[in-house]
Amino acid sequence: MISVLLAFSGPDDPPAKCFRTNANGDLPTCTYSGGEWTRSYPSGFGPSGAGGGGFEGLFVLLFVVAVVLGVAGTIWRVTTAQRMAREAGMSERDATAMTLLSDDGFEATYLASNLRGRPTTPIPAPTAGRSTADRLRELDKLRAEGLVSDEEHERARRAILEEL
Incomplete structure (x- = not known):
């Protein structure tokens, strides 16, 4: 008897296929046209599609x-x-x-x-016009300002004193 009812369903009475979900769980949209019900599922875009x-x-x-x-x-x-x-x-x-x-x-x-390692500060080159005492004072000043390390100071001090 149900098959008879489905065969004679009209626009106000959609068939059972309009209430079945697809593999993704989406309900179809059913339309009645030309005396027949057609169903379609979402295309995958939009809030109800698989894209979201x-x-x-x-x-x-x-x-x-x-x-x-x-x-x-x-x-x-x-x-x-x-x-x-x-x-x-x-x-x-x-x-x-x-x-x-x-x-x-x-x-x-x-x-x-x-x-x-870190680059070293260059040791000032000796200049001909300055005295040894001036050069040693300048070297001490560079060490006090932190521009020359203790090792560099000692090496430069030896080089200045060897020129005597």
């Missing part, structure tokens, strides 16, 4: 997060390599290129900057 949620939406979200983290990580690596190179007196441009263009570039920059 489910596995596809999660995949898109994870992809966006991975891209953002990758870009942020690259920016951090480049700026850190540039800082290490600058502090060691190396070329920042070369450190950037090594970090971006080689697999172990960041580690190589770290190793090179630590092996090279």
Whole structure:
């Protein structure tokens, strides 16, 4: 008897197929046209489609997060390599290129900057017109201002005194 009712259903009485969900759990939109009911499911776009949620939406979200983290990580690596190179007196441009263009570039920059150490302050060159006492006073002043380390001071002091 139900099949007889479905065969004679009209525009006010949709058939059971209009209330069945698809594999995604979406209800169809049923329309009555030309004496027949037709159903259609959402296209996947909009708030009720698969684009707004489910596995596809999660995949898109994870992809966006991975891209953002990758870009942020690259920016951090480049700026850190540039800082290490600058502090060691190396070329920042070369450190950037090594970090971006080689697999172990960041580690190589770290190793090179630590092996090279910090650049030393140049010891003032002797000038012919100044006395030895003036040169030693200037060297003491540079050490007091922190521009020359104790080792550099001692080395320069010996060099000045050897010229006597």
